[in-house]
Amino acid sequence: MDVIPVTVETFAEKYTSPEIDVLHRLNRETYLKVEQPHMLSGHLQGQYLSMVSYMLQPRRILEIGTYTGYSAICLAQGLAADGLLYTLDINEEREEMCKRYFQEAGLADKIQLRIGKAADIIPQLQETFDLVFIDADKQGYEQYYDLVWDKLRPGGFMLADNVLYHGEVLQEEAQQSANAKAMVRFCEKVAADGRATQLLLTIRDGLLMIRKNTY
Numbered sequence: 074m075d076v077i078p079v080t081v082e083t084f085a086e087k088y089t090s091p092e093i094d095v096l097h098r099l100n101r102e103t104y105l106k107v108e109q110p111h112m113l114s115g116h117l118q119g120q121y122l123s124m125v126s127y128m129l130q131p132r133r134i135l136e137i138g139t140y141t142g143y144s145a146i147c148l149a150q151g152l153a154a155d156g157l158l159y160t161l162d163i164n165e166e167r168e169e170m171c172k173r174y175f176q177e178a179g180l181a182d183k184i185q186l187r188i189g190k191a192a193d194i195i196p197q198l199q200e201t202f203d204l205v206f207i208d209a210d211k212q213g214y215e216q217y218y219d220l221v222w223d224k225l226r227p228g229g230f231m232l233a234d235n236v237l238y239h240g241e242v243l244q245e246e247a248q249q250s251a252n253a254k255a256m257v258r259f260c261e262k263v264a265a266d267g268r269a270t271q272l273l274l275t276i277r278d279g280l281l282m283i284r285k286n287t288y
């Protein structure tokens with residue numbers, strides 16, 4: 074089920090700046106050649122991620138779930154001059170494609186792709202992040218939130234994708250898939266965390282925006 078009606082999505086796309094050429098080609102190649110292309114963030118969400126990054130001008134970004142690199146490129150566009158984005162993915166099959174597009178986007182020196190399980194890699198990262206984008210296996214979100222928390226600077230932001238899980242989160246619990254249940258559990262966990270302030274944005278499949286409080 075599409076949460077946002079197609080007519081609204083089409084209107085929103087009409088009045089959103091067009092995809093830059095490299096993102097347009099990456100989007101197209103993903104839909105032509107890669108399994109599960111719906112996983113790609115896409116035009117509207119990609120533009121939103123770019124805008125957030127341009128506003129924050131982060132020095133360090135962590136992305137959990139690279140896929141073909143679309144959101145990594147969007148997020149890396151707003152990095153500070155000495156900025157770096159780490160992006161993690163368990164699947165090595167798309168590494169060549171990601172790196173080719175990072176190069177074409179002129180961002181190869183700003184994006185570090187690490188292949189492996191996110192839960193193994195995150196503890197090894199000796200960085201303080203300004204922005205974290207969680208977009209990997211849905212049942213790992215709660216763990217990623219906990220693993221990342223101490224590495225997020227006070228006042229820093231997390232964005233977690235797919236929290237509406239195709240609208241399944243609105244169904245009775247008995248009707249929900251394991252992934253939808255995981256999204257509800259994740260939202261409940263964040264809502265109960267007094268260290269965070271959160272906003273659930275109904276963009277695409279739902280983005281939970283979380284700020285690490287400074288008080």
Ligand SMILES: C[S@@+](CC[C@H](N)C(=O)[O-])C[C@H]1O[C@@H](n2cnc3c(N)ncnc32)[C@H](O)[C@@H]1O
Pocket residue numbers: 112113114115137138139140141142143144145161162163164189190191192208209210213
């Ligand atoms: C929804 S896709 C990411 C889409 C991408 N962020 C974008 O917007 O274009 C989810 C990705 O998470 C990866 N993934 C799944 N489980 C993972 C894990 N345990 N550790 C790291 N990556 C994982 C998958 O291989 C997949 O590429």
